Amino acid sequence: MxxxxxxxxxxxxxxxxxxxxxxxxxxxxxxxxxxxxxxxxxxxxxxxxxxxxxxxxxxxxxxxxxxxxxxxxxxxxxxxxxxxxxxxxxxxxxxxxxxxxxxxxxxxxxxxxxxxxxxxxxxxxxxxxxxxxxxxxxxxxxxxxxxxxxxxxxxxxxxxxxxxxxxxxxxxxxxxxxxxxxxxxxxxxxxxxxxxxxxxxxxxxxxxxxxxxxxxxxxxxxxxxxxxxxxxxxxxxxxxxxxxxxxxxxxxxxxxxxxxxxxxxxxxxxxxxxxxxxxxxxxxxxxxxxxxxxxxxxxxxxxxxxxxxxxxxxxxxELGPLLNGPFTPDLSTAVGKDMTEKAKTNEWPLQVEWGLIGSCTNSSYEDLSRASSVAQQALDKGLKTKAEFGINPGSEQVRYTAERDGILEVFEKLDATIFTNACGPCIGQWGRYEDPKNAPKNSIVHSFNRNFAKRADGNPNTHAFVASPELTAAIAIAGRLDFNPLTDTLINENGEEVMLDEPTGWELPPKGFEVDDNGYLEPVADGSGIDVVVDPNSERLELLTPFVPLGDTIKGAKLLIKAFGKCTTDHISMAGPWLRYRGHLDNISNNMLIGAVNAFNMKTNFVKSQLTGEYDAVPKTARAYKAAGIKTIVVGDHNYGEGSSREHAAMEPRHLGVAAVLVKSFARIHETNLKKQGMLGLTFANESDYDLIQEDDTFNFLDLHEFTPGKPLTIEAVHADGSKDIIVANHTYNEGQIEWFKEGSALNLIKKQNA
Ligand code: SF4
Structure with a gap:
């Protein structure tokens, strides 16, 4: 170093x-x-x-x-x-x-x-x-x-x-x-x-x-x-x-x-x-x-x-242990009775099937040691774990040290599965089900950060709750979402009532960190002789071709989808099995917006094509418009693109012919990503104009040729009956970002400047 x-x-x-x-x-x-x-x-x-x-x-x-x-x-x-x-x-x-x-x-x-x-x-x-x-x-x-x-x-x-x-x-x-x-x-x-x-x-x-x-x-x-x-x-x-x-x-x-x-x-x-x-x-x-x-x-x-x-x-x-979820990380419930009531009202399954400890959020030595102090009590007090345990150590250094110190052994004695030092279930990379779409309703608790629907296991019926690693361990042992380790008892294998003691642990390993091979490869000093080969027939990797500028006239663009409610980057470019195609823009584009809810029928991946009048998948519909030389528009709700930083969520629409994304509000990273790809990321000046957008709308941008910082754009929405509405769209493009738009993408501009 x-x-x-x-x-x-x-x-x-x-x-x-x-x-x-x-x-x-x-x-x-x-x-x-x-x-x-x-x-x-x-x-x-x-x-x-x-x-x-x-x-x-x-x-x-x-x-x-x-x-x-x-x-x-x-x-x-x-x-x-x-x-x-x-x-x-x-x-x-x-x-x-x-x-x-x-x-x-x-x-x-x-x-x-x-x-x-x-x-x-x-x-x-x-x-x-x-x-x-x-x-x-x-x-x-x-x-x-x-x-x-x-x-x-x-x-x-x-x-x-x-x-x-x-x-x-x-x-x-x-x-x-x-x-x-x-x-x-x-x-x-x-x-x-x-x-x-x-x-x-x-x-x-x-x-x-x-x-x-x-x-x-x-x-x-x-x-x-x-x-x-x-x-x-x-x-x-x-x-x-x-x-x-x-x-x-x-x-x-x-x-x-x-x-x-x-x-x-x-x-x-x-x-x-x-x-x-x-x-x-x-x-x-x-x-x-x-x-x-x-x-x-x-x-x-x-x-x-x-x-x-x-x-x-x-x-x-004064702060007590919390469980946040399901389906959103800001829905907080205190452990115990509050959870009993909320779960009953909302029909959340109280039985917990898995307790997962790990992810970048909570996979440190301290996290594992505190959770293992809880797990150890299950062994000491003769408790049988009700839910399954899965552990992802955060790094090889953490794993090696935790193994040396007997921490992993505690979990293994409880039949926990020790997964790779990697993201795993946190990003949908969890081989939990053969057929996640038809998997049953259930609850899980994890120490991760995100709990959007399908995030962990692809099952829309999995109710995922976020908690600390020590609470995750306690709930996995108890097998109940509303278990309060501060007050509740559990019955052990001898039929005795026992309580879990407070977790203990080490901030840092008392004997220091240790690792055999940390998995790092230092690059060579001069890499000019190294060839990077991408197989032209690869389904995973594809060399890029520059995007063509959208120009200063967009007329006759069609509505691709009006997304209703939450539309995260997971909805726009789903993770899970699609991670496979992250290096292949055309292939991964087949997941574009398949998780977004169509505001006109409340279904996912089912939108009307104005070319045929038929309903079909979003990517297929977009490809048909693109093939016909017609640009498209995506309309969205609040905080559109919240979630992750993945630029695929911007590159895929760009690749499939979307010219503009017009929403009530954006998540910051996604808005910037749209700009980088040379697209229009716009917000309704008047939020209620979202309601004016109809399924068969055609859009004309009236003053794109005057695209300047701080000046809203005017869009004419032409409805199927010929009537029109004028939509004022705000934007946050500065001079440099308008250059990206004009060049077709930020990368096109870098290349031009390098040349
Ligand atoms: Fe962290 Fe993201 Fe990996 Fe989950 S998927 S562990 S949030 S880096």
Whole structure:
């Protein structure tokens, strides 16, 4: 990691000067988030005080991380940029393409058999362009980043929404689409609207069954899935410093579930302990030299209302364990009676079939050790586990150390399946059912972050609840959703009533971390001789061809679908089995919008073609329009594109001829992704105009030739009976983004500039 420490020292050497310049310009003390942002301006020392939530600013991130599913398209795009090496330290992590089914060894081998072509492609592209490569089985991207690359005061971007996890180590770490990452890999600045700031003051202390996970489950309840949009959430106060570094990571991780740009914590002793425990004394020593700048100013934390756009206060001493779900991560229920009642009212199955511990959210050594302390009690007290257990360690380092320390053995004695160090069930890579669509209604509890329908196992009837690892373990043992470990007893094999004691565990392994092979491959110094081969007949990988600009006249575009309600990136570009085609744009486009609900018949993947009058699948209908040379429009509801950063959700519509996506509101990353692909991402100036859109509508853009920043576009919607409505559509395109549109995509513009 010698290269890293030099880079980190370079960042720190400029930190104080830039922070002081920003304080002078803004005339106020600064939050940590502001310090990091101002210390990473593309243009160096700050010369402008930016308006939060308004100004677009160019930044210079320190690192990039990509996971295997998104890296394929990102690297295919980077190959088009004509560069010899990545301009910024970058890593690729193979974690999404490994199914959880039979257990770690067999599942890893199956993944290697299934996806070798993709892993080989990623490894060779990484080697060629100077990218660090983490092999399949090395771990989940965000746990590996926290263990190896995250550093206090740093800025990173990653092609995954949960890149935000690195906020646990005091970073501003943001999930972006592959196209944004490609810009930075190619040596371009990374643009972001200067975020708003939400302060979360944590008082009191976590104890007993309450875990860091409960803090973010509570924040999700307060802010909802939209509440963090456009903002950085900064945690502070005595409750924050009292928590472990990986616990802070858990909280920041699920900031993605409230739509936040990212979340962060100030540098403190827990972070120093974690850096030293993960073999980074040099980083801790360097951070200590500028310690006072790696946290928000005391005056900010003393008067948060004055400096944040919104402030929330949570007393950790009063917080109890929560279960969030089903189907949305912001629906919070306290354990016990509240759950009994809610489950009854809503017909949620009370019997729990699986307890899954893992994902980037909760797969640290501390998480496994605390959950195993609960599992151990089942063994000690003669309890028979009612639900099945599945465990995904976060990294090989965590797994190896947990195995050495007997933690995994505890779960194994309970017949748990230890899956690969990978995402597995968290991303639908769970071989739970042969036929998930027709699988029965059931409940599961997991320590993951997301619980949208079908997310874990493809079964729309699975009710997934999110909880801390220790509560997940307790509920799996009890087999009941409404089990309250603080008050309820269980009957053991001898017929005796027993209670579970509070979980215990280790923040860090008492004997230190250990690993045999961490799964990392360093790229060669000169990769110019390395050939990257893509088989033209491959069904998994396809070299890209540039998108053709949409031009300044869009007339006669047809409505493809008017999506009703929640339309996440999972609905637009489903994961699960489709992960297979992440590197093949044409093949993966066959999943375009198949999860979106058609507002006219409330069915999924069933839309009317204006060419035939018949109803058919969305991708098929779109292909027919495209073949006929007709552009299409997608209309959507609120927070369209929430969920993940995958640019496939933008590339697929672009590939299949969608010219514009017109919605009530966007999730930030998806809106940017649409812009990057040279499409129109627009919002209704008047939300109720959504109701004017009819099934047979044709659209004419009346003033696209005058596309300029801040000026709404006017769209004429022509209905089947010939009547018309004028729709005013707002947009957030700045000058540069309008250039992307005019060139056909951001990548087309990069290529042009490189040439
Ligand atoms: Fe993997 Fe799940 Fe984390 Fe995404 S949220 S990186 S799928 S573990």
């Amino acid at each position: 010698a290269f890293d420490i030099e880079m980190i020292k370079a960042v720190y050497s400029k930190f104080e000067e830039r922070v002081n310049a920003a304080k002078k310009l803004t005339g106020k003390p600064l939050t940590l988030a502001e310090k990091i942002l101002y210390a990473h301006l593309w243009d160096g020392t700050p010369e402008t005080a930016f308006q939060r939530g308004k100004d677009y600013v160019d930044f210079a991130p320190d690192r990039i991380a990509c996971q295997d599913a998104t890296a394929q398209m990102a690297l295919l795009q980077f190959m088009q940029a004509g560069k010899k090496k990545v301009a910024v330290p970058t890593t690729v992590h193979c974690d999404h393409l490994i199914q959880a089914k039979l257990g770690a060894d067999k599942d890893l081998q199956a993944a290697l058999n299934n996806s070798n072509e993709v892993f080989n492609f990623l490894e060779s592209v990484s080697n060629k362009y100077g990218i660090g490569f983490w092999k399949p089985g090395a771990g989940i991207i965000h746990q590996v980043v926290l263990e190896n690359y995250a550093f206090p005061g740093g800025m990173m971007i990653g092609t995954d929404s949960h890149t935000v996890n690195a906020g646990g180590l005091g970073m501003v770490a943001i999930g972006v689409g592959g196209a944004d990452a490609v810009d930075v890999m190619a040596g371009m600045p990374w643009e972001l609207k200067f975020p708003k700031l939400i302060g979360v003051k944590l008082t009191g202390k976590l104890s007993g069954w309450t875990a860091p996970k409960d803090v973010i489950l509570k924040v999700a309840e307060i802010l909802t899935v939209k509440g963090g949009t456009g903002a950085i959430v900064e945690y502070f106060g005595p409750g924050a410093t009292g928590m472990s570094c990986t616990g802070k990571g858990t909280i920041c991780n699920m900031g993605a579930e409230i739509g936040a740009t990212t979340s962060t914590f100030g540098y403190d002793d827990s972070m120093e302990r974690y850096l030293r425990a993960t073999d980074r004394n040099d980083v801790a020593d360097a951070a200590n030299t500028i310690k006072e700048h790696l946290t928000g100013d005391a005056e900010v934390y003393a008067n948060p209302e004055q400096y944040f756009d919104q402030v929330i206060e949570i007393n950790l001493s």
